[in-house]
Amino acid sequence: MISFEIPEMILNQSQMTKMVAEQAMRPYSRELDEHEHQRPEAFVNMTWPFAQQMMKSSLRSIEKKLSGNGNGRNGSNGHSKPKGPDFSILGFIMMVEEMSWGDTGQYLCLPHPMLGGSAVQAAGTPEQQLRFLKKFTEGEPKWGAMAITEPGAGSDNSSMRTTAVLDPDTNEWILNGEKIFITNGKLALEESDGLCVVWATIDPTAGRAGIKSFVVEGNTPGVSIAKQEHKLGIRASDTVSLHFDNVRLPFDNMLGTLDAKQPAANKGFKGAMKTFDASRPAVAASAVGIARAALEFTRDKLAEEGIVLDYTKSQHELTAVERDLMEMEARHKGAWLLTLRAVGMMAHGESNRLAASMCKFRAGEAVTWITQKAVELLGPMGYSREWLAEKWMRDAKINDIYEGTKQINQLIIARSILGYSRRELK
Ligand SMILES: Cc1cc2nc3c(=O)[nH]c(=O)nc-3n(C[C@H](O)[C@H](O)[C@H](O)COP(=O)(O)OP(=O)(O)OC[C@H]3O[C@@H](n4cnc5c(N)ncnc54)[C@H](O)[C@@H]3O)c2cc1C
Secondary structure, three states, rough: OOOOOOOHHHHHHHHHHHHHHHHHHHHHHHHHOOOOOOHHHHHHHHHHHHHHHHHHHHHHHHHHHHOOOOEEOOOOOOOOOOOOOOOOHHHHHHHHHHHHHHHHHOOOOOOEEEEEEEHHHHHHHHHHHOOOOOHHHHHHHHHHHHEEOOOOOOOOOOOOOOOOEEEEEEEEEEEEEEEEEEHHHHHEEEEEEEOEEEEEEEOOOHHHHHHHEEEOOOOOOOEEEEEEOOOOOOOOOOOEEEEEEEEEEEEEEEEOOOOOHHHHHHOOOHHHHHHHHHHHHHHHHHHHHHHHHHHHHHHHHHOOOOOOOOOOHHHHHHHHHHHHHHHHHHHHHHHHHHHHHHHHHHHOOOHHHHHHHHHHHHHHHHHHHHHHHHHHOOOHHHHHOOOOOHHHHHHHHHHHHHOOOHHHHHHHHHHHHHOOOOOOOO
Protein backbone atom coordinates (compact mmCIF):
# COMPACT_ATOMS: atom_id res chain seq x y z
CA MET A 1 0.00 0.00 0.00
CA ILE A 2 1.49 3.36 -1.04
CA SER A 3 0.93 6.34 1.25
CA PHE A 4 0.20 9.62 -0.56
CA GLU A 5 1.23 11.68 2.44
CA ILE A 6 4.11 13.97 1.49
CA PRO A 7 6.87 14.47 4.13
CA GLU A 8 7.22 18.03 5.47
CA MET A 9 10.83 18.38 4.28
CA ILE A 10 9.69 17.76 0.71
CA LEU A 11 6.79 20.18 1.03
CA ASN A 12 9.28 22.88 2.19
CA GLN A 13 11.53 22.13 -0.77
CA SER A 14 8.50 22.40 -3.01
CA GLN A 15 7.73 25.85 -1.61
CA MET A 16 11.26 26.95 -2.57
CA THR A 17 10.81 25.56 -6.05
CA LYS A 18 7.54 27.47 -6.32
CA MET A 19 9.49 30.69 -5.68
CA VAL A 20 11.93 29.80 -8.47
CA ALA A 21 9.01 29.03 -10.80
CA GLU A 22 7.29 32.31 -10.02
CA GLN A 23 10.36 34.57 -10.00
CA ALA A 24 12.88 33.06 -12.42
CA MET A 25 10.70 31.15 -14.89
CA ARG A 26 7.23 32.59 -15.52
CA PRO A 27 8.42 36.17 -16.15
CA TYR A 28 10.71 34.93 -18.98
CA SER A 29 8.34 32.34 -20.39
CA ARG A 30 6.98 34.32 -23.33
CA GLU A 31 10.33 35.89 -24.27
CA LEU A 32 12.12 32.53 -24.35
CA ASP A 33 9.30 31.03 -26.40
CA GLU A 34 9.56 33.86 -28.95
CA HIS A 35 13.39 33.72 -29.04
CA GLU A 36 13.94 30.00 -29.47
CA HIS A 37 17.40 28.62 -28.55
CA GLN A 38 18.15 31.49 -26.14
CA ARG A 39 19.60 30.11 -22.89
CA PRO A 40 17.40 30.83 -19.82
CA GLU A 41 20.18 32.57 -17.88
CA ALA A 42 18.12 33.73 -14.87
CA PHE A 43 16.83 30.22 -14.32
CA VAL A 44 20.24 28.56 -14.81
CA ASN A 45 21.98 30.96 -12.42
CA MET A 46 19.32 30.60 -9.75
CA THR A 47 19.16 26.79 -9.91
CA TRP A 48 22.82 25.76 -10.34
CA PRO A 49 23.71 25.99 -6.59
CA PHE A 50 20.52 24.12 -5.72
CA ALA A 51 21.16 21.44 -8.40
CA GLN A 52 24.70 20.96 -7.05
CA GLN A 53 23.31 20.35 -3.56
CA MET A 54 20.88 17.77 -4.93
CA MET A 55 23.71 15.93 -6.69
CA LYS A 56 25.87 16.03 -3.54
CA SER A 57 23.15 14.30 -1.58
CA SER A 58 22.68 11.67 -4.34
CA LEU A 59 26.42 11.02 -4.35
CA ARG A 60 26.43 10.62 -0.55
CA SER A 61 23.91 7.80 -0.82
CA ILE A 62 25.94 6.14 -3.61
CA GLU A 63 29.06 6.40 -1.40
CA LYS A 64 27.14 4.79 1.45
CA LYS A 65 26.18 1.95 -0.88
CA LEU A 66 29.82 1.49 -1.86
CA SER A 67 30.91 1.36 1.77
CA GLY A 68 28.20 -1.25 2.45
CA ASN A 69 26.28 1.19 4.66
CA GLY A 70 23.55 2.07 2.31
CA ASN A 71 20.08 1.95 3.82
CA GLY A 72 19.91 -1.78 3.27
CA ARG A 73 21.12 -1.66 -0.35
CA ASN A 74 23.72 -4.35 -0.74
CA GLY A 75 24.00 -5.30 -4.42
CA SER A 76 27.17 -4.53 -6.32
CA ASN A 77 25.21 -2.58 -8.92
CA GLY A 78 23.23 -0.70 -6.28
CA HIS A 79 19.89 -1.89 -7.64
CA SER A 80 18.83 -4.07 -4.74
CA LYS A 81 15.80 -3.28 -2.64
CA PRO A 82 16.21 -0.61 0.10
CA LYS A 83 14.76 -1.19 3.59
CA GLY A 84 13.24 2.26 3.99
CA PRO A 85 11.66 4.54 1.38
CA ASP A 86 13.97 6.84 -0.59
CA PHE A 87 12.13 10.17 -0.46
CA SER A 88 14.71 11.99 -2.61
CA ILE A 89 12.88 10.57 -5.67
CA LEU A 90 9.61 12.09 -4.50
CA GLY A 91 11.40 15.40 -3.85
CA PHE A 92 12.73 15.43 -7.41
CA ILE A 93 9.31 14.64 -8.90
CA MET A 94 7.62 17.39 -6.87
CA MET A 95 10.28 19.79 -8.12
CA VAL A 96 9.69 18.73 -11.74
CA GLU A 97 5.93 19.33 -11.33
CA GLU A 98 6.45 22.79 -9.82
CA MET A 99 9.08 23.87 -12.36
CA SER A 100 6.90 22.69 -15.23
CA TRP A 101 4.10 24.82 -13.79
CA GLY A 102 6.66 27.65 -14.15
CA ASP A 103 7.80 26.75 -17.68
CA THR A 104 8.60 23.30 -19.07
CA GLY A 105 11.07 24.48 -21.70
CA GLN A 106 13.14 26.17 -19.01
CA TYR A 107 12.81 23.26 -16.58
CA LEU A 108 14.39 21.03 -19.24
CA CYS A 109 17.43 23.37 -19.14
CA LEU A 110 18.01 22.65 -15.44
CA PRO A 111 21.81 22.33 -15.00
CA HIS A 112 21.60 18.75 -13.83
CA PRO A 113 22.45 15.29 -15.30
CA MET A 114 18.70 14.82 -16.02
CA LEU A 115 18.03 11.81 -18.29
CA GLY A 116 21.77 11.19 -18.65
CA GLY A 117 21.97 10.90 -14.86
CA SER A 118 19.02 8.48 -14.76
CA ALA A 119 20.82 6.32 -17.34
CA VAL A 120 24.12 6.41 -15.41
CA GLN A 121 22.26 5.42 -12.25
CA ALA A 122 20.26 2.70 -13.99
CA ALA A 123 23.09 1.08 -15.95
CA GLY A 124 26.36 2.12 -14.27
CA THR A 125 28.24 0.51 -11.39
CA PRO A 126 28.37 2.61 -8.17
CA GLU A 127 31.99 3.49 -9.06
CA GLN A 128 30.88 4.78 -12.48
CA GLN A 129 28.00 6.69 -10.93
CA LEU A 130 30.42 8.48 -8.59
CA ARG A 131 32.93 9.11 -11.35
CA PHE A 132 30.52 10.57 -13.88
CA LEU A 133 28.13 12.43 -11.60
CA LYS A 134 30.73 14.13 -9.39
CA LYS A 135 31.35 16.83 -11.99
CA PHE A 136 27.78 18.05 -11.44
CA THR A 137 28.74 19.17 -7.94
CA GLU A 138 31.52 21.58 -8.92
CA GLY A 139 32.63 24.41 -11.21
CA GLU A 140 30.45 25.97 -13.90
CA PRO A 141 26.89 24.79 -14.72
CA LYS A 142 26.75 21.48 -16.57
CA TRP A 143 24.05 19.48 -18.31
CA GLY A 144 23.33 15.82 -18.98
CA ALA A 145 21.54 14.18 -21.92
CA MET A 146 20.62 10.74 -23.18
CA ALA A 147 20.67 9.68 -26.84
CA ILE A 148 18.72 6.66 -28.05
CA THR A 149 16.67 7.89 -31.03
CA GLU A 150 18.09 7.59 -34.56
CA PRO A 151 16.64 8.39 -38.00
CA GLY A 152 15.61 4.72 -38.42
CA ALA A 153 15.15 3.76 -34.77
CA GLY A 154 12.67 5.49 -32.45
CA SER A 155 9.91 3.45 -30.89
CA ASP A 156 11.64 0.31 -32.13
CA ASN A 157 15.17 0.94 -30.97
CA SER A 158 16.36 -2.64 -31.56
CA SER A 159 17.16 -1.52 -35.13
CA MET A 160 19.72 0.95 -33.80
CA ARG A 161 22.64 1.57 -36.20
CA THR A 162 25.10 3.50 -34.02
CA THR A 163 28.05 1.19 -33.34
CA ALA A 164 30.70 0.91 -30.67
CA VAL A 165 33.71 -1.19 -31.66
CA LEU A 166 36.50 -2.07 -29.27
CA ASP A 167 39.99 -1.20 -30.53
CA PRO A 168 42.14 -4.08 -29.17
CA ASP A 169 45.34 -2.02 -29.46
CA THR A 170 44.23 0.87 -27.24
CA ASN A 171 41.34 -0.79 -25.36
CA GLU A 172 39.15 2.14 -26.38
CA TRP A 173 35.62 2.09 -27.82
CA ILE A 174 35.17 3.74 -31.21
CA LEU A 175 31.71 5.23 -31.60
CA ASN A 176 30.13 5.97 -34.99
CA GLY A 177 26.59 6.99 -35.87
CA GLU A 178 23.86 9.60 -35.69
CA LYS A 179 21.31 10.44 -33.00
CA ILE A 180 18.37 12.78 -33.52
CA PHE A 181 16.08 14.93 -31.33
CA ILE A 182 18.39 14.87 -28.33
CA THR A 183 17.27 17.11 -25.47
CA ASN A 184 20.17 19.13 -24.00
CA GLY A 185 22.62 17.61 -26.50
CA LYS A 186 24.21 20.98 -27.24
CA LEU A 187 24.23 22.16 -23.62
CA ALA A 188 25.77 18.86 -22.47
CA LEU A 189 28.40 18.33 -25.13
CA GLU A 190 29.24 21.71 -26.63
CA GLU A 191 28.35 24.38 -24.10
CA SER A 192 29.55 22.63 -20.95
CA ASP A 193 31.72 19.82 -19.68
CA GLY A 194 28.58 17.72 -19.18
CA LEU A 195 27.80 14.25 -20.46
CA CYS A 196 25.55 12.39 -22.82
CA VAL A 197 24.73 8.69 -22.42
CA VAL A 198 24.69 7.26 -25.94
CA TRP A 199 23.11 3.86 -26.67
CA ALA A 200 24.93 1.89 -29.37
CA THR A 201 25.30 -1.69 -30.50
CA ILE A 202 28.49 -3.67 -30.04
CA ASP A 203 26.99 -6.47 -32.19
CA PRO A 204 24.48 -5.41 -34.89
CA THR A 205 23.43 -9.06 -35.41
CA ALA A 206 22.38 -9.48 -31.77
CA GLY A 207 19.37 -7.08 -31.71
CA ARG A 208 18.57 -5.74 -28.24
CA ALA A 209 21.19 -7.98 -26.58
CA GLY A 210 23.97 -6.12 -28.40
CA ILE A 211 22.91 -2.68 -27.17
CA LYS A 212 25.04 -0.99 -24.50
CA SER A 213 25.30 2.53 -23.15
CA PHE A 214 28.39 4.74 -23.35
CA VAL A 215 29.21 7.98 -21.59
CA VAL A 216 30.40 10.70 -23.95
CA GLU A 217 31.76 13.69 -22.05
CA GLY A 218 31.61 17.35 -23.07
CA ASN A 219 34.01 18.52 -25.79
CA THR A 220 35.08 14.98 -26.81
CA PRO A 221 36.74 15.03 -30.29
CA GLY A 222 34.63 13.57 -33.12
CA VAL A 223 31.26 14.74 -31.74
CA SER A 224 29.40 17.39 -33.72
CA ILE A 225 26.00 19.06 -33.58
CA ALA A 226 24.41 18.43 -36.96
CA LYS A 227 21.16 20.33 -36.47
CA GLN A 228 19.28 22.37 -33.89
CA GLU A 229 15.52 21.76 -34.11
CA HIS A 230 12.84 24.45 -34.44
CA LYS A 231 9.90 23.15 -32.44
CA LEU A 232 6.17 23.53 -31.82
CA GLY A 233 6.59 23.83 -28.04
CA ILE A 234 9.15 23.67 -25.20
CA ARG A 235 11.09 26.13 -27.36
CA ALA A 236 13.46 27.19 -24.55
CA SER A 237 14.71 23.60 -24.51
CA ASP A 238 17.68 22.65 -26.66
CA THR A 239 16.99 19.73 -29.07
CA VAL A 240 19.70 18.65 -31.52
CA SER A 241 21.00 15.95 -33.85
CA LEU A 242 24.41 14.55 -32.92
CA HIS A 243 27.03 13.00 -35.18
CA PHE A 244 29.65 10.64 -33.81
CA ASP A 245 32.60 10.26 -36.13
CA ASN A 246 35.23 7.82 -34.81
CA VAL A 247 34.72 9.08 -31.26
CA ARG A 248 37.24 7.36 -28.99
CA LEU A 249 36.07 6.54 -25.48
CA PRO A 250 37.96 4.91 -22.59
CA PHE A 251 36.93 1.28 -22.05
CA ASP A 252 35.31 2.13 -18.72
CA ASN A 253 32.94 4.64 -20.34
CA MET A 254 30.71 1.69 -21.21
CA LEU A 255 28.17 1.61 -18.39
CA GLY A 256 28.01 -1.62 -16.43
CA THR A 257 30.42 -4.48 -16.95
CA LEU A 258 31.24 -6.65 -19.93
CA ASP A 259 31.46 -10.43 -19.92
CA ALA A 260 34.48 -11.12 -22.17
CA LYS A 261 33.19 -14.58 -23.14
CA GLN A 262 29.67 -13.44 -24.06
CA PRO A 263 29.83 -9.68 -24.65
CA ALA A 264 26.44 -9.42 -26.31
CA ALA A 265 24.58 -11.37 -23.64
CA ASN A 266 25.02 -8.75 -20.99
CA LYS A 267 21.46 -7.44 -21.10
CA GLY A 268 22.68 -3.89 -21.63
CA PHE A 269 19.28 -2.87 -23.01
CA LYS A 270 17.71 -3.53 -19.62
CA GLY A 271 19.52 -0.37 -18.51
CA ALA A 272 17.50 1.62 -21.06
CA MET A 273 14.26 0.10 -19.75
CA LYS A 274 15.31 0.86 -16.16
CA THR A 275 16.05 4.44 -17.19
CA PHE A 276 12.47 4.72 -18.50
CA ASP A 277 11.08 3.38 -15.20
CA ALA A 278 12.56 6.50 -13.59
CA SER A 279 12.09 8.99 -16.41
CA ARG A 280 8.46 8.23 -17.34
CA PRO A 281 7.12 9.37 -13.92
CA ALA A 282 9.25 12.52 -14.33
CA VAL A 283 7.64 13.23 -17.73
CA ALA A 284 4.23 12.56 -16.17
CA ALA A 285 5.02 15.02 -13.36
CA SER A 286 6.06 17.60 -15.93
CA ALA A 287 2.77 17.08 -17.80
CA VAL A 288 0.83 17.47 -14.55
CA GLY A 289 2.68 20.75 -13.84
CA ILE A 290 1.62 22.24 -17.21
CA ALA A 291 -1.92 20.92 -16.70
CA ARG A 292 -2.11 22.63 -13.29
CA ALA A 293 -0.86 25.91 -14.79
CA ALA A 294 -3.63 25.81 -17.40
CA LEU A 295 -6.28 24.67 -14.92
CA GLU A 296 -5.47 27.34 -12.30
CA PHE A 297 -5.34 30.11 -14.88
CA THR A 298 -8.67 29.07 -16.45
CA ARG A 299 -10.32 28.73 -13.03
CA ASP A 300 -9.15 32.24 -12.03
CA LYS A 301 -10.29 33.82 -15.29
CA LEU A 302 -13.70 32.12 -15.09
CA ALA A 303 -14.03 33.24 -11.47
CA GLU A 304 -13.53 36.84 -12.63
CA GLU A 305 -16.60 36.24 -14.85
CA GLY A 306 -18.55 34.92 -11.86
CA ILE A 307 -18.21 31.22 -12.76
CA VAL A 308 -17.19 29.37 -9.62
CA LEU A 309 -17.67 25.62 -9.19
CA ASP A 310 -20.26 24.50 -6.70
CA TYR A 311 -19.54 20.85 -5.94
CA THR A 312 -22.93 20.36 -4.28
CA LYS A 313 -24.75 20.87 -7.58
CA SER A 314 -26.01 17.70 -9.22
CA GLN A 315 -24.84 16.76 -12.73
CA HIS A 316 -27.95 18.02 -14.52
CA GLU A 317 -27.67 21.45 -12.86
CA LEU A 318 -24.15 22.09 -14.18
CA THR A 319 -23.58 24.36 -17.17
CA ALA A 320 -21.41 23.05 -20.03
CA VAL A 321 -18.52 25.27 -18.86
CA GLU A 322 -18.78 24.04 -15.27
CA ARG A 323 -18.84 20.46 -16.47
CA ASP A 324 -15.70 21.03 -18.56
CA LEU A 325 -13.92 22.69 -15.66
CA MET A 326 -14.78 19.77 -13.36
CA GLU A 327 -13.54 17.31 -15.98
CA MET A 328 -10.27 19.27 -16.22
CA GLU A 329 -9.87 19.02 -12.44
CA ALA A 330 -10.64 15.29 -12.41
CA ARG A 331 -8.20 14.45 -15.23
CA HIS A 332 -5.48 16.56 -13.61
CA LYS A 333 -5.94 14.92 -10.20
CA GLY A 334 -6.15 11.40 -11.66
CA ALA A 335 -2.88 11.88 -13.57
CA TRP A 336 -1.13 13.25 -10.46
CA LEU A 337 -2.27 10.36 -8.27
CA LEU A 338 -1.07 7.80 -10.84
CA THR A 339 2.27 9.64 -10.96
CA LEU A 340 2.60 9.60 -7.17
CA ARG A 341 1.84 5.89 -7.19
CA ALA A 342 4.64 5.17 -9.71
CA VAL A 343 7.04 7.35 -7.72
CA GLY A 344 5.95 5.83 -4.41
CA MET A 345 6.71 2.34 -5.75
CA MET A 346 10.15 3.54 -6.84
CA ALA A 347 10.78 5.16 -3.46
CA HIS A 348 9.92 1.83 -1.80
CA GLY A 349 12.28 -0.06 -4.14
CA GLU A 350 9.40 -1.87 -5.90
CA SER A 351 9.27 -2.55 -9.63
CA ASN A 352 7.15 0.21 -11.17
CA ARG A 353 7.32 -0.53 -14.91
CA LEU A 354 3.56 -0.85 -15.40
CA ALA A 355 2.78 2.09 -13.09
CA ALA A 356 5.41 4.23 -14.87
CA SER A 357 3.83 3.58 -18.28
CA MET A 358 0.33 4.12 -16.88
CA CYS A 359 1.12 7.52 -15.40
CA LYS A 360 3.09 8.64 -18.47
CA PHE A 361 0.24 7.61 -20.79
CA ARG A 362 -2.51 9.13 -18.65
CA ALA A 363 -0.66 12.38 -17.85
CA GLY A 364 0.30 12.95 -21.50
CA GLU A 365 -3.28 12.49 -22.56
CA ALA A 366 -4.66 14.60 -19.68
CA VAL A 367 -2.37 17.59 -20.27
CA THR A 368 -3.09 17.59 -24.00
CA TRP A 369 -6.84 17.61 -23.35
CA ILE A 370 -6.73 20.06 -20.41
CA THR A 371 -4.64 22.69 -22.21
CA GLN A 372 -6.86 22.48 -25.30
CA LYS A 373 -9.93 22.91 -23.10
CA ALA A 374 -8.27 25.92 -21.43
CA VAL A 375 -7.73 27.61 -24.80
CA GLU A 376 -11.33 26.81 -25.70
CA LEU A 377 -12.90 28.07 -22.45
CA LEU A 378 -10.84 31.27 -22.42
CA GLY A 379 -12.27 32.36 -25.77
CA PRO A 380 -10.18 34.43 -28.22
CA MET A 381 -7.79 35.50 -25.46
CA GLY A 382 -6.97 31.84 -24.96
CA TYR A 383 -5.69 31.81 -28.53
CA SER A 384 -3.83 35.10 -28.15
CA ARG A 385 -0.11 35.38 -27.39
CA GLU A 386 -0.96 37.90 -24.69
CA TRP A 387 -1.73 35.02 -22.34
CA LEU A 388 0.28 31.83 -21.90
CA ALA A 389 -2.61 29.41 -22.49
CA GLU A 390 -1.78 28.87 -26.17
CA LYS A 391 1.86 28.24 -25.24
CA TRP A 392 0.90 25.64 -22.63
CA MET A 393 -1.18 23.90 -25.31
CA ARG A 394 1.90 23.73 -27.57
CA ASP A 395 4.19 22.70 -24.69
CA ALA A 396 1.79 19.94 -23.61
CA LYS A 397 2.02 17.75 -26.72
CA ILE A 398 5.62 16.62 -26.21
CA ASN A 399 4.48 14.61 -23.19
CA ASP A 400 2.68 12.27 -25.60
CA ILE A 401 5.86 11.80 -27.62
CA TYR A 402 9.18 11.53 -25.77
CA GLU A 403 10.12 8.74 -23.33
CA GLY A 404 7.93 6.34 -25.30
CA THR A 405 4.96 7.65 -27.26
CA LYS A 406 1.38 7.34 -26.02
CA GLN A 407 0.86 4.31 -28.26
CA ILE A 408 4.04 2.57 -27.08
CA ASN A 409 3.11 3.05 -23.42
CA GLN A 410 -0.38 1.74 -24.19
CA LEU A 411 1.25 -1.36 -25.69
CA ILE A 412 3.42 -1.86 -22.58
CA ILE A 413 0.35 -1.55 -20.36
CA ALA A 414 -1.67 -3.98 -22.49
CA ARG A 415 1.16 -6.54 -22.62
CA SER A 416 1.63 -6.36 -18.88
CA ILE A 417 -2.07 -6.68 -18.02
CA LEU A 418 -2.86 -9.36 -20.61
CA GLY A 419 0.36 -11.30 -20.12
CA TYR A 420 1.58 -11.05 -23.72
CA SER A 421 5.22 -10.94 -24.78
CA ARG A 422 6.72 -8.24 -27.00
CA ARG A 423 6.54 -10.69 -29.92
CA GLU A 424 2.90 -11.64 -29.28
CA LEU A 425 1.56 -8.06 -29.09
CA LYS A 426 3.27 -5.48 -31.33
C1 LIG B 1 11.29 17.60 -28.50
C2 LIG B 1 11.79 16.20 -28.49
C3 LIG B 1 12.78 15.83 -27.60
C4 LIG B 1 13.29 14.53 -27.62
N1 LIG B 1 14.32 14.20 -26.76
C5 LIG B 1 14.92 12.98 -26.88
C6 LIG B 1 16.08 12.66 -26.11
O1 LIG B 1 16.55 13.45 -25.28
N2 LIG B 1 16.69 11.47 -26.33
C7 LIG B 1 16.22 10.56 -27.25
O2 LIG B 1 16.83 9.51 -27.40
N3 LIG B 1 15.10 10.83 -27.97
C8 LIG B 1 14.44 12.02 -27.82
N4 LIG B 1 13.33 12.32 -28.58
C9 LIG B 1 12.83 11.32 -29.53
C10 LIG B 1 11.55 10.64 -29.07
O3 LIG B 1 11.80 9.83 -27.95
C11 LIG B 1 11.00 9.87 -30.28
O4 LIG B 1 10.55 10.80 -31.22
C12 LIG B 1 9.90 8.89 -29.90
O5 LIG B 1 10.41 7.84 -29.13
C13 LIG B 1 9.19 8.31 -31.11
O6 LIG B 1 10.10 7.73 -31.99
P1 LIG B 1 10.09 8.14 -33.54
O7 LIG B 1 10.19 9.61 -33.60
O8 LIG B 1 11.09 7.35 -34.27
O9 LIG B 1 8.64 7.77 -34.02
P2 LIG B 1 8.12 6.38 -34.60
O10 LIG B 1 8.62 5.27 -33.75
O11 LIG B 1 8.40 6.33 -36.05
O12 LIG B 1 6.56 6.55 -34.37
C14 LIG B 1 5.71 7.32 -35.21
C15 LIG B 1 4.27 7.08 -34.74
O13 LIG B 1 3.94 5.67 -34.87
C16 LIG B 1 3.50 5.17 -33.62
N5 LIG B 1 3.95 3.78 -33.44
C17 LIG B 1 5.20 3.30 -33.58
N6 LIG B 1 5.24 1.97 -33.32
C18 LIG B 1 3.96 1.61 -33.00
C19 LIG B 1 3.34 0.40 -32.60
N7 LIG B 1 4.03 -0.75 -32.49
N8 LIG B 1 2.00 0.41 -32.36
C20 LIG B 1 1.28 1.57 -32.45
N9 LIG B 1 1.81 2.73 -32.82
C21 LIG B 1 3.13 2.78 -33.08
C22 LIG B 1 4.14 6.08 -32.57
O14 LIG B 1 3.42 6.03 -31.36
C23 LIG B 1 4.06 7.43 -33.26
O15 LIG B 1 2.78 7.96 -33.08
C24 LIG B 1 12.76 13.58 -28.54
C25 LIG B 1 11.73 13.95 -29.42
C26 LIG B 1 11.25 15.23 -29.40
C27 LIG B 1 10.15 15.60 -30.37
